[in-house]
Structure formats: C-alpha cells, structure tokens
Amino acid sequence: MSFNPLFIAWGVVVLGMTGMAEYNGWSLTRINQVENVPKTVRDNPGAYRSTYGYYHRYIGGK
Amino acid sequence: MSSAVVTPPVVKAKSLHCPGCGGPVELRGFGHTLSVVCPQCHAVLDVSSPLVQILQRAQQAQEQAQPKIPLGTRGQIEGVTWEVIGFQVRQIVVDDVPYSWDEYLLFNPYHGFRYLSEYDGHWNFIRTLPLVPEQILQGRVRLRGATYRHFQRSNATTVFVLGEFPWRAHRGETAVVDDYIAPPLMLSAEATDGEVVWSLGEYWTGDRIWKAFQLPGRPNPAVGVYENQPSPHQGRAGAMWRTFLWMAVALAAVMFYFTVSARREDVYSNRYTFSTGAGGEPSFVTPIFELKGRPSNVELQIHTDLDNNWAYFDLALINQDTGRAWDFGREISYYHGVEGGESWTEGQQSDSVSIPAVPSGHYYMRIEPEMDSKQSAPMSYDIAIRRDVPNYTFFLIALVLLMVPPILSTMRIGAFEKARWQESDFATVQGGGN
Numbered sequence: 416m417s418f419n420p421l422f423i424a425w426g427v428v429v430l431g432m433t434g435m436a437e438y439n440g441w442s443l444t445r446i447n448q449v450e451n452v453p454k455t456v457r458d459n460p461g462a463y464r465s466t467y468g469y470y471h472r473y474i475g476g477k
Numbered sequence: 478m479s480s481a482v483v484t485p486p487v488v489k490a491k492s493l494h495c496p497g498c499g500g501p502v503e504l505r506g507f508g509h510t511l512s513v514v515c516p517q518c519h520a521v522l523d524v525s526s527p528l529v530q531i532l533q534r535a536q537q538a539q540e541q542a543q544p545k546i547p548l549g550t551r552g553q554i555e556g557v558t559w560e561v562i563g564f565q566v567r568q569i570v571v572d573d574v575p576y577s578w579d580e581y582l583l584f585n586p587y588h589g590f591r592y593l594s595e596y597d598g599h600w601n602f603i604r605t606l607p608l609v610p611e612q613i614l615q616g617r618v619r620l621r622g623a624t625y626r627h628f629q630r631s632n633a634t635t636v637f638v639l640g641e642f643p644w645r646a647h648r649g650e651t652a653v654v655d656d657y658i659a660p661p662l663m664l665s666a667e668a669t670d671g672e673v674v675w676s677l678g679e680y681w682t683g684d685r686i687w688k689a690f691q692l693p694g695r696p697n698p699a700v701g702v703y704e705n706q707p708s709p710h711q712g713r714a715g716a717m718w719r720t721f722l723w724m725a726v727a728l729a730a731v732m733f734y735f736t737v738s739a740r741r742e743d744v745y746s747n748r749y750t751f752s753t754g755a756g757g758e759p760s761f762v763t764p765i766f767e768l769k770g771r772p773s774n775v776e777l778q779i780h781t782d783l784d785n786n787w788a789y790f791d792l793a794l795i796n797q798d799t800g801r802a803w804d805f806g807r808e809i810s811y812y813h814g815v816e817g818g819e820s821w822t823e824g825q826q827s828d829s830v831s832i833p834a835v836p837s838g839h840y841y842m843r844i845e846p847e848m849d850s851k852q853s854a855p856m857s858y859d860i861a862i863r864r865d866v867p868n869y870t871f872f873l874i875a876l877v878l879l880m881v882p883p884i885l886s887t888m889r890i891g892a893f894e895k896a897r898w899q900e901s902d903f904a905t906v907q908g909g910g911n
C-alpha cells in the first residue's frame with residue numbers, strides 16, 4: 416500500500432491537534448475571561464456585573 | 478525497457494525510379510509494400526507490380542507535413558526494433574473545424590507492421606488485431622477480459638502521405654473510425670469499403686517515444702486530456718481512502734483513550750428554584766468546590782422544568798484564589814403545543830456548556846437566573862458541574878478534516894474524466910476545446 420506523505424503529515428497534525436485539544440480540555444464555546452474579580456462577590460453577588468448580564472432578553476415560542 | 482537501439486537484421490532496401498520525376502525511391506517494406514510516396518515529387522506510386530504506376534500525382538497546394546520521427550528512423554519498442562517507413566496525416570471535421578493527427582507506420586521484417594499515432598503530444602503504439610472484440614452491450618466491447626467503452630465515431634480522411642504503405646494509401650482516403658477506450662488502451666475499428674480492421678492502441682508519453690527512438694531534443698508537451706490517456710490520479714484516491722480508514726481507526730483509538738481516561742468528576746450539583754415574583758436579589762453563589770488535576774474542561778449542565786417558558790442564566794465560574802472568572806450566559810426555552818392538528822415543540826429544557834482549560838483551584842459559581850416577569854410560575858432547575866469530560870466535537874471535526882484530502886483526490890479524478898469525456902460523442906456539456 417502506498418501512502419501519500421503529505422496526507423500522512425496532515426493526518427498526524429489533525430490527530431495531534433485533536434489529542435492536544437482533548438487533553439487540555441479546549442472547547443469551541445466562547446467564554447469570556449475576566450481577571451481580578453473581587454472576593455466580595457461571594458458576600459454580595461448582586462454587585463457583580465457580568466459581561467452578559469442584562470444583555471440578552473429572549474422572546475421565544477411560536 | 479532498454480533504450481539502446483538494437484541493430485536490426487541487415488536488410489537491403491529495394492530501389493526504383495519514380496515514373497513521374499525519375500527520382501530514386503527506396504522500398505524498405507519488401508514485398509509488403511503496395512504503395513510508396515516519391516520523396517522528390519510526392520507522387521503516390523503503386524508498386525504492387527513490377528510496372529510502377531502513379532496512383533496520385535502531387536498537388537501543388539498540398540501542405541508539406543514534416544514527421545516528428547523522420548522516415549528511416551529505427552527505435553526499440555518492447556524489445557523489437559522498428560523502422561519508420563510511412564507517415565500520414567489524417568483529419569476529421571467536427572462542427573466545420575478540422576482536427577488532424579499524425580500516424581507513423583513501423584516495420585520489422587519478422588514482426589510485421591505497427592503504428593504510432595500522435596495528437597497534441599499524446600502518442601499511441603498501435604497493433605492491428607487478428608480477432609474481432611466481443612460486443613457485450615450497446616457502446617461496449619470486450620477484449621481479453623477488458624471492457625472498452627465507445628468514445629467517438631468519426632470520418633477520417635487522409636490528407637498527407639509520405640513513405641511506403643502495405644496498402645494503396647493516398648490522399649483523400651476515407652474511413653469511418655470508432656474508438657473504444659479502457660485507458661491506457663484503446664480499440665479502434667476502421668471501416669473502409671465493407672472491410673473493418675480492428676486495432677489496439679496503448680497510450681505512450683512523448684518522452685517514452687523520444688527515448689525509444691533516441692530522438693534529439695524533447696517532445697512537444699501533451700495538451701489537454703486524450704481519450705485513452707491514463708488518469709494521473711487513478712489509484713491515488715483509492716490509496717487516499719485506504720489511508721483515511723487507517724487514520725479514522727487511529728482517531729477512534731485516540732477517542733477511546735480519552736473516553737476511558739476522562740475523569741468525569743462530579744464536583745458540584747444542587748437543585749434551585751426561581752420565581753420572578755419572589756422579589757429580592759436573584760443572583761447567588763454556590764459553595765466553594767475544588768477542581769483538581771491538570772488544566773481541563775469543566776462542564777456545566779442545567780436542567781429545568783420550563784414549560785412554554787424561557788429562562789436566561791447569567792453565569793460565572795470564579796476562582797476564589799486568583800480572582801479569575803469565566804463569564805458566560807445561557808438561555809433555555811421550551812415551548813410546545815398543537816397547531817393544525819399537529820403537535821410541535823421548540824427548544825428544550827436542558828442545556829450544557831463546556832468551559833475550556835480551567836486550571837486546578839478553588840472555585841464557586843455565581844448564578845443569576847432571569848425569566849419573563851409576566852410569568853408567575855416558579856422554575857426549578859438543577860445545576861451539575863463536572864470536571865474533565867470528553868468533548869466529542871473535536872473528533873467529529875478531525876474526521877471531517879481527515880476526509881478533505883481523499884475527497885479532493887476523488888474530485889480531481891472526476892474532473893480528469895470529465896475533461897476526457899468532454900471530447901467524446903457523449904459529452905454532457907459542449908466544450909469549446911478540441
């Protein structure tokens with residue numbers, strides 16, 4: 416059986432990237448990261464203003 | 478095949494004089510030759526009897542075609558030395574456009590005659606067949622186990638002759654030619670005056686011809702796709718798909734490994750209730766839980782009892798130690814009903830999200846649910862947080878990416894075959910080429 420070396424290289428890259436993504440727990444979901452959230456959030460959760468808070472309003476149904 | 482030219486048996490060419498111009502004419506085909514073209518005046522001579530007669534006088538307007546392999550050139554093909562003794566140019570007319578190709582007559586005193594044809598840099602080594610191929614279907618014939626598909630029918634006219642031939646070759650000679658192909662082979666049936674001669678051609682590259690006849694320089698590059706030209710992609714797609722199968726097996730092994738080795742650790746779960754009419758601050762935080770091990774994903778699952786309603790969750794996974802937060806929102810809606818006698822549903826009561834590459838540490842979730850303020854029914858929902866959960870989306874993407882090369886290879890085969898059949902009588906779309 417003959418193997419195309421470029422295809423083999425492509426397969427190694429794809430398999431490698433898949434394994435790396437799985438090992439590191441990567442995800443396709445967009446998650447915003449925020450630094451330095453104050454510890455007071457635990458005492459006063461309502462004081463925290465998230466990126467997504469009060470941003471979305473869904474009007475669903477048919 | 479060796480490229481060395483083997484010296485053929487020593488033969489003496491027979492000579493005669495052209496009755497038209499008196500110039501010397503050499504015969505290399507011995508008693509096989511029935512007609513020969515005078516190299517001086519280009520008159521076609523009948524040499525089937527000792528009394529040489531002029532079959533056709535040269536026309537002033539006749540264009541002098543130059544054979545790419547000069548007459549008298551010897552070359553070795555398949556271990557046999559062949560000498561070029563005849564050359565003719567044949568032509569077909571399609572949609573009032575003439576297309577012509579060259580044919581060379583090869584001779585070996587022990588093996589008889591063979592032919593070379595050349596069109597736009599595409600060559601064929603041709604031998605006549607002593608048998609008639611079997612007609613198996615309309616447009617298909619079989620010979621020695623191979624099936625040949627009908628490619629085209631054409632009316633070929635000889636427009637130029639040079640050298641000698643084992644028949645009374647002359648300008649204006651016509652034949653109805655049917656070509657059947659099984660690349661790199663081609664069967665041709667030439668019908669003339671009630672006689673049908675079958676021949677079998679094999680596609681040769683110009684480089685191979687040049688090497689066989691040790692011709693100087695390089696051949697003209699082949700233009701386009703010839704009818705029995707073997708696809709350069711043939712066999713590659715099959716090999717690619719076989720390689721893909723091996724890669725898919727390897728991918729499955731990787732997936733199996735991560736499926737088995739994933740910890741799927743339950744780190745937190747609880748049930749909550751939310752009502753818009755309850756008043757007060759809707760947001761709250763969970764107790765602190767610990768995420769262990771290497772950076773890995775965290776899966777959050779929300780299951781609600783929503784019924785014809787929606788809810789929005791403003792969520793944050795916050796590291797108690799570092800103050801880093803993963804901030805995101807999820808909406809869940811579930812509607813159902815009956816319309817026109819048919820039931821319908823939209824959305825679902827559950828949702829999950831994977832938070833990528835979360836390092837170990839102490840964390841808590843900030844949860845802020847929201848619902849339509851006009852809805853008074855409370856919502857119960859379960860929150861479940863798991864650590865290191867396999868994400869099969871990447872495997873699906875990897876499978877698609879691995880398919881790309883064999884799919885492209887298959888498409889190239891299709892494009893080559895389309896270009897081939899574009900030139901046939903069975904072209905699906907009229908091409909503008911030749």
